Amino acid sequence: MSITVKQLELGPMANFTYLICDAASKICVCIDPGWEADKIIGESSGLTISHILLTHAHFDHSNNAAILAKKTGAKIYVHRTETSGETKSFVDGDKITFGNSAITCMHTPGHTQGSACFLIDKMIFTGDTLFVDGIGRTDLEGSDSEEMFKSLQKLAKLPDGTVIYPGHNYGNEPTSTIGEQKKRNPYMRMRL
Numbered sequence: 030m031s032i033t034v035k036q037l038e039l040g041p042m043a044n045f046t047y048l049i050c051d052a053a054s055k056i057c058v059c060i061d062p063g064w065e066a067d068k069i070i071g072e073s074s075g076l077t078i079s080h081i082l083l084t085h086a087h088f089d090h091s092n093n094a095a096i097l098a099k100k101t102g103a104k105i106y107v108h109r110t111e112t113s114g115e116t117k118s119f120v121d122g123d124k125i126t127f128g129n130s131a132i133t134c135m136h137t138p139g140h141t142q143g144s145a146c147f148l149i150d151k152m153i154f155t156g157d158t159l160f161v162d163g164i165g166r167t168d169l170e171g172s173d174s175e176e177m178f179k180s181l182q183k184l185a186k187l188p189d190g191t192v193i194y195p196g197h198n199y200g201n202e203p204t205s206t207i208g209e210q211k212k213r214n215p216y217m218r219m220r221l
């Protein structure tokens with residue numbers, strides 16, 4: 030399978046939205062369309078967005094999902110603990126197929142109860158679970174720092190070369206790898 034990724038920094042909170050495209054079919058999934066649906070549609074010109082995946086339901090990740098769904102016909106997916114209205118649900122280990130590719134949903138609670146990461150082709154889209162050199166807040170309603178610790182340990186088991194695509198541009202660089210974060214990120218270096 031051949032995959033291309035577009036990382037778009039949109040809105041006032043340094044959010045990253047992603048278009049992950051199956052190169053042969055030009056069918057893609059969009060992760061976390063929080064802001065500026067028109068820009069996302071512009072960036073997806075010539076492509077078909079078949080699925081919208083949310084790493085969690087916080088507004089800065091989900092705000093433009095319904096608009097994008099309406100304009101593209103894509104269905105919105107979020108972990109089953111955070112579904113609302115028309116959204117469809119996934120659980121840990123579910124695979125979502127688009128074109129000739131599939132992306133695997135990984136439940137990583139902590140920042141929120143239903144926080145998830147999406148794994149495809151040695152790339153992991155980590156939402157507000159793991160940032161470059163940081164992690165998402167665990168002091169919010171629905172957060173759980175023990176669950177966050179377990180989720181980070183789960184991510185640490187991925188191969189070192191796995192590329193991290195976070196939910197916000199909060200680090201010194203927009204992406205990193207699991208191996209780098211295990212060395213540099215204080216939250217990934219913690220061991221029981």
Ligand SMILES: [Zn+2]
Nearest residue numbers: 085087140157
């Ligand atoms: Zn959040």
